[in-house]
Amino acid sequence: MNINDYINSGVLELYVAGQLSEKESKEVYDLMLKHPEVLKEVLEIEAALVKLTASVAPKKDIDFNTIKGRLNTNSETKVISLNRPKTKWFNYTGWAAAVILAGGLIWTINQKSNLEDQIQIVNTEKDFLEIQMETSKTDLAETKNLLNIIRDKSIINIPLEGQAAAPGAYANVYWDKNDDTVYLDLQGLPEPPEGKVYQVWSLTLNPLTPTSLGTIDDFIQDDNKIFKLKNANQSQAFGITLEPAGGSKSPTLEQLYTLGALASI
Known part of the structure; x- marks a missing residue:
């Protein structure tokens, strides 16, 4: 198997997106353990998705005073009749608050998602490092055992x-x-x-x-x-x-x- 061709095949993107079958995912997982370049590519794909998610989040908080200033452009004091129906100001402020709340929620959700993705990447790297260390220990033990076998005079x-x-x-x-x-x-x-x-x-x-x-x-x-x-x-x-x-x-x-x-x- 040519690892570079495998990396360029698009299979790893489908793996990160969760679109592979259980068997196909297991094959990718096994290759990540054996080939550091495959693991590195998967982590880079995950990191790219995190950046993409961050790019669609609002870059700045919505300024409530700016909205209020635009809605209340007339600085002259006006007497409001008690018998007059409620001004649309209350509707506007409610709408503005809703906009601010929605924007804030979107930003918060995206920030939380970004943080969770980053934590997931760190955990993934940590898990793979631990697996590789454990695998290395096992391989070393097996190698020593094999050397002892083939060096035995009765072999x-x-x-x-x-x-x-x-x-x-x-x-x-x-x-x-x-x-x-x-x-x-x-x-x-x-x-x-x-x-x-x-x-x-x-x-x-x-x-x-x-x-x-x-x-x-x-x-x-x-x-x-x-x-x-x-x-x-x-x-x-x-x-x-x-x-x-x-x-x-x-x-x-x-x-x-x-x-x-x-x-x-």
């Missing part, structure tokens, strides 16, 4: 070399036979095309028998490119092929990207 390391379909590709398999687990370092594989996934195979060589260990469905989303699969087979080699989404029953040899055998074979 079998099998380098996988690039094949005809991708000569520059490479990968590493770390096989823990004690708990039937393989750890795959796939940093050396290119991003698979849309609609394709990598599939990992356990191989016995005589006769040649491939057994699928599963597909790597979240290859693009995983930044570390390290994956864990179960392997209870008596493996003599491992291979990785490019297959249609969902995987294949047998490996497509024309799309064999990497292959490697145990050193004792």
